[in-house]
Amino acid sequence: MVSHRRQEAQEAIRRWDRVFEALSAAPRRHLVDELAAVPDGGSVSLPDAAVPPAGAQSEPEELRIDLHHRHLPMLADAGYIEWQREPFQAVRGPRFDEVAIVIDALFENAGAVPEHLLPACPTLEQKYEREQSEC
Structure with missing residues (x-):
């Protein structure tokens, strides 16, 4: 019993990591944010859905290569997304909820996020500004 519980705890730690x-x-992060905004079963076009805020990526072709060789395989291996090359797009994977909950929690607490972190996430920045204007 203890061994099984310990294994479950270790697996949960690995998943959080x-x-x-x-x-x-x-x-x-931007791709997860974009996928969270589409209905279940919907897809997003790549590389557009993964374009980070201005200044974070220098060349569109560099982003395309990074997506193809690094970012998309990492997300897909974890089960967070599924993607294809033609057309270049992504959909939610079977474990998408594991990453979406973190993004959702940030959005629910947008007003508490330190202001200097906001420019890295346009959606979060918009929610922060809405919350501030409601006060």
Whole structure:
């Protein structure tokens, strides 16, 4: 019983680590944000859905290569997304909720996010501004 519980705890820790690793890069955060905004079963076009805020990525072709070789495989291996090359698009994967809950929690608490972090996430910045104007 204890061994089984310990294994479950270790698996949960690995999953949390994977969630935060997935959200540690701007293109992956932006893609998760974009996918969260589409209805279940909907897709987003790539690379557009993963374009981070202005200044975070220098060349469109560089982003396309990074998506193809690094970001998309990492998200897909974790089960957060599924993607294809033609047409270049992504959909929610079977474990998408594991990363979406973190983004949702940030949006629910947009007013508490330190202002200097907002420019990295346009959607969060908009929610922050709406909350501030309602006060």
